[in-house]
Amino acid sequence: MAKVRIDYACTSCGFSSPKWLGRCPDCGKWGSIVEEVAPAEPKYRVAVDAFPASKPVRLTEVSGSAEVRAKTGIGEFDRVMGGGVVPSSATLIGGDPGIGKSTILLQAAKGLAREGKPVLYVSGEESEAQVKLRAARLGVDEKEIYLLSETSVERVMAIAAEMAPSALLIDSIQTMFTSDLPGAPGSVGQVRECAGRLVFFGKKAGMSVFLVGHVTKEGTIAGPRVLEHLVDTVLYFEGEKGHPYRILKAVKNRFGSTNEIGVFEMRSSGLAEVADPSGLFLSERGEDASGTVVFPAIEGTRPLLVEVQALASQSFLAMPRRTTLGADTNRVILLCAILERKAGLSLYNQDVFVNVAGGIELDETAADLAILCSVASSFKDQVIPAGTAAFGEVGLGGEVRAVPMxxxxxxxAARMGFTRVILPASNAERLSSKYPLTLVPVRHIKEALAQAWKK
Ligand SMILES: Nc1ncnc2c1ncn2[C@@H]1O[C@H](COP(=O)(O)OP(=O)(O)OP(=O)(O)O)[C@@H](O)[C@H]1O
Ligand SMILES: [Mg+2]
Known part of the structure; x- marks a missing residue:
């Protein structure tokens, strides 16, 4: 027999609670909370029962094994997704308020609608007219895009089940609610439950689901981290205040690499792809300043040139500071110690700041040599020539080790007009082709520093 669940709700404001309270915490009224018998069978079962029960199938007999990805037509977006949108997959797009989540979603809808099947864009934050206004600005006028201003998950699923769109876009998951659960939209329980139902629904009904999630002050997608486990792909949309550039990162991807990034520029006509991000990240580079060198990073499958900047200045603190932006602080502490012991630089009374220009996060050990060279360059006030790039991992003995790719x-580096690259000797020995660059193979950081400031 089904269990009868008892909930409590406020007769004045509708606040619901799992236990009885004398005073409603929401509207402040006394004695307004009354007993309410919750439905024994949650309503969403209906949605689940709409699909036949699953049966075990032989792996070899599963149909549709050939991967057919839907393209959004936005090259950078498709690449970050791992080469397009996998059918029936669930994607979460997180980002700060106003960063451009609705914009990219609408632009993606345009591409997906071009395949001929309907795309359902559900907005819980904006009216149809407001979405239309944005669509007109972005030049999105596909007939197959349907707008729905709705916040009830049950209604969204009922409409989607009838319409059978190829993609269901939810903007945002924090505005969705289910009447089966207590709590306001945006509360942890509601967000998790609504996301879970929509993802399950999408997989069963064969539509790809996109969820927009707001980011909290702490930088996680509001509601729970568990949301990240529910979906196949998690994308973060980031950008620096005051800059028109936006970076789309895959934090989790069941169908592709997670280091992939896409670079966009926010314009009045929408997000435009930046085809040459290396050029963008180097565009504001000062030519003859000390404490900077370029590092050829690998982001996912793509090389990207970024500028590593360092500043060493005399410290008046008992414990000199090591502050980093875009690089791992522990790694910088380690590199400073190596510089001190193996290259004889007295950094013990220096505050060291390391910054990676353009808001890129470096998580490769291949950045060691570039960080080390820029710190030494700042400390010695020696300029590393502008056409020089450096990469390589540095060991505790000061040895420079090989890195992948x-x-x-x-x-x-050659494409961007660099003329000299300092690299690990073991990498230089294994190169299969010639490059129009002066290669400076090094085995130890002392060799690297001796070569760094040479013209
Ligand atoms: N006319 C315009 N010209 C240029 N940029 C614009 C224009 N209108 C809006 N924008 C840009 O679009 C951004 C808002 O985009 P969008 O609404 O997609 O963000 P969002 O992440 O969905 O925001 P929210 O979290 O509020 O839903 C603004 O911050 C602004 O940079
Ligand atoms: Mg929005």
Missing amino acids: AEPRLNE
């Missing part, structure tokens, strides 16, 4: 890094 040396060739794409060199190709990108």
